Amino acid sequence: MGSPVFQPLYQQIKALLTKSLISGEWAPGTAIPSEMELAARFGVSQGTVRKAIDELAAENIVMRRQGKGTFVATHNEDTTKFRFLRIFAADGSKKLLDNKLLSCERAKASAAIAKLLDIKTGSAVIEIRRLLLFSNKPQILDRIVLPLASFKGVTAERIEAYNGSMYRMYETLQGIHMVRSEERLTAVGADAETAAALKLKAGTPLLSIERVSYTYGDKPMEWRLGLCLTDDHHYLNHLD
Amino acid sequence: MGSPVFQPLYQQIKALLTKSLISGEWAPGTAIPSEMELAARFGVSQGTVRKAIDELAAENIVMRRQGKGTFVATHNEDTTKFRFLRIFAADGSKKLLDNKLLSCERAKASAAIAKLLDIKTGSAVIEIRRLLLFSNKPQILDRIVLPLASFKGVTAERIEAYNGSMYRMYETLQGIHMVRSEERLTAVGADAETAAALKLKAGTPLLSIERVSYTYGDKPMEWRLGLCLTDDHHYLNHLD
DNA sequence: GAGTGGTCTAGACCACCAA
């Protein structure tokens, strides 16, 4: 009766490690203590720590490098720079050629976006609009909304400086690392404004990609809407 | 120099297990031998077998059930029936209401599809067209192409009998289990034929979902094209 | 209670990296 819900030791270790990540004890890109050290700190065997880290590695929260150590995942690397990008050219390649900032302004959160970001309706937010170009042709119109409270350092100049690598910028400037995202895809017709920005006729079918990104502890931190022309590109997804 | 490429024991065990799955030694839905038995068979420790099975379980090729055993994954279960379905209603639910078969005919593979299915252009294939309805309204127009050589038993009557659960049918009738899929999404405008089938105006934006599904050993076995109305539904994807 | 997967440990040894 009322069994106190069994929780494996390694899950508790995993929770402790996650807590340290949330607290910022180990910054993205830096090494966490060795398995032996952690085992000693928590008073468990190395194998138990290992299993906890295994799960964090499987979730891409942490990255193991044999012979070197275990590192907090970061978007500040060529290999992980486009981790969340699922848009590929018809030939399968994955290169963004250019990126043009349209605006970066303060605004108030709409009810819908506030709910998704877990903030109050009308809260101050930063709203960014940009154009992504692939072969010198505009392909994606992006609208990005960030809670101002957590992203005070975001300015047009800095976005330009980071050349549109938003997640790198969040990490470096705000110390906020995005762990995972949820995307909702639909097909829509381009409205007049979008059509003008992308230089196409109103009503042209576009892939609409709505994304919410989460940092440690499943805290939503960014909302995005991408309107994407799919003449030469597609969204690739692996199911298993 | 010329190191012979180190391969862990558990990877070799995993390969042996996969071979048994390909050969059909263990059918989908049935239990594979216990970890102890496998350890004895392969002459390794139980922990090594365990690690091999861990990877197969992570890939959804096999399913562990504590206290019962390890089972070959199947689409013949309520929990796994819609494993590859990423279409959700606006409220987040996931129920297909109905499914209407339009046609099921023999045809010859086009060059593009033949390449994806790894068969010769012009090979005999089965081509299925169907309509998926959600709230009594047609939402998805599906076109499915199967290599005839492997799917001789597929007929319109049987598709009806399985009520459109194609992967269940492939498993039961053909003994073919789909392990993973790749999907390519774009936005398109409805052509005249599609518009008629879905009862909407030509040019209406639709989500185009092209899917190739693979069985054991990464062998492509099914090609699909779904044209999906996204007024009340969306494609949900988790990135991490 | 017997059998299965799940956890945890302790220790040995291997592969990889940096200095």
Added chain:
DNA sequence: TGGTGGTCTAGACCACTCA
């Protein structure tokens, strides 16, 4: 050469299922 993660083993014990 020493430290890190990676593999492998052997054995103990726990949680779950079913007869």
